[in-house]
Amino acid sequence: MSAPSIVILTGAGISAESGLGTFRDEGGLWAQHRIEDVATPEGFARNPQLVVDFYNARRAQAADANPNAAHMALARLQAEHAGSVTLVTQNVDDLHEKGGSVDVIHMHGALNSALCATCEHRWPAPLAMSVGQDCPYCTGPTARPDIVWFGEIPYHMERIERALANADVFVAIGTSGNVYPAAGFVQMARHVGAETIEINLEPGENVGLFDDVRAGKASETVPNWVAEVLAG
Numbered sequence: 732m733s734a735p736s737i738v739i740l741t742g743a744g745i746s747a748e749s750g751l752g753t754f755r756d757e758g759g760l761w762a763q764h765r766i767e768d769v770a771t772p773e774g775f776a777r778n779p780q781l782v783v784d785f786y787n788a789r790r791a792q793a794a795d796a797n798p799n800a801a802h803m804a805l806a807r808l809q810a811e812h813a814g815s816v817t818l819v820t821q822n823v824d825d826l827h828e829k830g831g832s833v834d835v836i837h838m839h840g841a842l843n844s845a846l847c848a849t850c851e852h853r854w855p856a857p858l859a860m861s862v863g864q865d866c867p868y869c870t871g872p873t874a875r876p877d878i879v880w881f882g883e884i885p886y887h888m889e890r891i892e893r894a895l896a897n898a899d900v901f902v903a904i905g906t907s908g909n910v911y912p913a914a915g916f917v918q919m920a921r922h923v924g925a926e927t928i929e930i931n932l933e934p935g936e937n938v939g940l941f942d943d944v945r946a947g948k949a950s951e952t953v954p955n956w957v958a959e960v961l962a963g
């Protein structure tokens with residue numbers, strides 16, 4: 732039999748031990764900020780300064796953060812597994828890349844990218860973006876963080892769905908299973924008969940859809956799982 736095709740979905744929990752706060756854990760980002768204010772197009776239209784400041788703070792935090800053993804284990808899996816490994820993340824930090832992963836699919840955008848709201852041109856975001864910054868391509872004063880806000884369509888969905896349609900194993904790591912479409916990937920994987928595994932500190936909302944649930948900190952559980960896969 733050929734090596735299994737693996738699709739991995741990561742969420743904020745994988746970066747928690749690198750010092751980046753999650754969204755829905757106690758004291759998390761959504762306890763400190765209102766989603767409507769900082770993570771919707773309407774919030775940005777109402778108060779762009781608040782939104783730009785929120786993502787500037789997160790970009791600065793992410794720039795100082797280092798990958799942990801879980802990020803590094805997934806990079807090792809990508810390098811050493813004989814079958815395909817598709818790494819999809821809801822995270823907007825770049826800790827997978829810093830940990831050595833390649834071709835990371837950032838379905839909710841990326842802090843280190845800026846997007847022109849007029850022409851959709853993208854460019855590397857400065858550490859501190861400002862409101863009304865010009866787009867280097869169309870020159871419109873319409874730069875925004877390249878983040879998928881609530882009410883917007885996540886990026887790379889076709890590619891993700893293609894990978895899920897061919898998955899033998901689907902693994903969700905450090906995500907609470909609250910936000911769709913990502914929370915529905917497990918169902919797509921089940922539909923094609925893939926084995927489904929959740930690796931999380933606390934069970935996610937959709938825990939019942941996983942064949943195997945591994946509880947614990949990502950920095951321990953993920954390297955253990957990767958070692959198991961690589962050992963065959």
Ligand code: OAD
Pocket residue numbers: 741742743744745747748753754755756759770821822839879880881904905906907908909910930931932933934935947948949950
């Ligand atoms: P959440 O904050 O909703 O969930 C984080 C998950 O990580 C929880 O299930 C925790 O139990 C788990 N966790 C915490 N510490 C962990 C650790 N050390 N090891 C393993 N697991 C740990 O974050 P997400 O599910 O990523 O979207 O949130 C999904 C989306 O909602 C985000 O991408 C963001 C947010 O609103 C947008 O902003 C569009």
